[in-house]
Amino acid sequence: MTKVSVTRLNLHYEEFHALKDVSLDIKDKEVTALIGPSGCGKSTFLRTINRMNDLIDNVKIEGEIKLEDQDIYKKEVDVAQLRRRVGMVFQKPNPFPKSIYENVAYGPRRYGIKAKTHLNEIVERSLKKAAIWDEVKDRLHKPALSLSGGQQQRLCIARALAMEPEVLLMDEPTASLDPIATARIEELINELKKEYAIIIVTHSMQQAARISDKTAFFLMGEIVEKGKTKEIFTVPKDKRTEGYITGRFG
Template sequence: MSAKHKIKVNKLNLYYGDNHALHDIEMTIESNMIAALIGPSGCGKSTFLRTLNRMNDLIDNVRITGSIMIDGQDIYSSETDIVSLRKRVGMVFQRPNPFPMSIYDNIAYGPRIHGIKKKANLDELVERSLKQAALWDEVKDRLNKSALGLSGGQQQRLCIARLLAVEPDVLLMDEPTSALDPISTLKVEELTQTLKEKYTIIIVTHNMQQAARISDVTSFFLNGNLVETDKTDKIFTNPNDQRTEDYITGRFG
């Protein structure tokens, strides 16, 4: 595997009981890029995203075949520490989900679980994470106030900061701006451009313009199949598959 290849997916199949939800997915994602997953509702893109940190393990009756290598290690190996995996591969959900505690404690929560107890170290981590998430200047004077008092866009950036505090390698984002207003959406999009300097980002989006604006590569899913993956400008201007063109031009979906 190339040193640049962060993630390599080989013949991945996923079943919910008898329902074959993902079919022979093959994909390679390089380090420090943004990969967008697009396709109509129910096409498998969010299911695929959750395979990358084994979130589907939490669902009864799920069976997976094939392999996913992250940094050359098969995350579905019996030797994989799932807690460690989810620290390395963090997830931002569709709706912001701050904990009902202070802004400071939201960020410090993960590091404390992983053994960081000294206040000076936590202070530094909280500040660094909030700065990385472009939120520090907005909240630095109210760190001890409830995170639930933040706006929706601020809450989503707080959730991103909470992930960054445990120092992951990969960020998974499942429609992270679908519940946000346009200004907050722009801030999160701008943030992803900064974060890809340090992280590999995979984002599920229903917003074609968003995929075109922020991603380096785009993958089109349909009925549990990966139809094609290519550089984003190629996907949106000259896709290889007619089904991709039909979707991005609004003929279905």
């Protein structure tokens, strides 16, 4: 089932044409990896799906992005609610300078969930889903910034899961982590795709190959090639994809 459907998306930042005629369908319960060199537009593309680009002045967006059957750039769309349905995990772990518990409860609280029992359940369930519950259950009220980088990132994932999103955007979530922490996050992504549509931007070819079902290769704001990960990595159709992949492997 198609969860997010992007059709002929163009994004201009002032004079710069950052995304050119991008079309991509993202299926539910799959991991879609976006790869490509720095500045190719993959992160910009990711941020169009929860409209985080709205925060930047002078950005112009044309084309259509549908979440299920709703066009998310329609005027009547409440951006905050869209972002609740489309969760995001950032490149650098960014827990709030609050306790572990408060970090996870932050989102639900903003939606008026006040009952302590509900919040406790949400926090526990989210932390369990993010595979960090056992490590933090005894110190839920300690500052989140006292956790290690890998734990902070899993906490950020738990924080996003607390909102019961339908899509999870991940912007190079392991870029600042060591290999062991990276492996744990990758394991977690594998677990999470049973429930969510996951879109991940990554610099690491190996990571894309390991965890994704579909891959889209971005170059200079265009999608050069997209399809099943296995096929792209074994028999790329486009010369440029081949060059990029082999260059990185070799």
